[in-house]
Amino acid sequence: MNCLRCNSPMYAEVYDHISETQGQGFPAMHCLMCGDIVDPVILKHRQARVEPRGERARLAVVTATS
Ligand SMILES: [Zn+2]
Structure with missing residues (x-):
């Protein structure tokens, strides 16, 4: 596949995500x-x-602070 940012060829690697x-x-x-x-x-x-869901979350924050 190509990079979503710069459209360059991407290389497969193996990662270990701690969390x-x-x-x-x-x-x-x-x-x-x-x-x-x-x-x-x-x-x-x-x-x-x-x-x-993110849209509603942001709206909830706005109404809470006003
Ligand atoms: Zn790239």
Whole structure:
């Protein structure tokens, strides 16, 4: 696959995320041009951020402080 930032070829590497996959390596893609790393955890967070839940959370904060 190509990098989502700079569209350069990405290289597969194995990472060990301390808090999410303790002791278990998992494959991730690393861009040597801009240093971006895409792993399953990051992709999961990005997909979660698209959900409208974040919009409601921000609205709740605004009403609480006003
Ligand atoms: Zn890149």
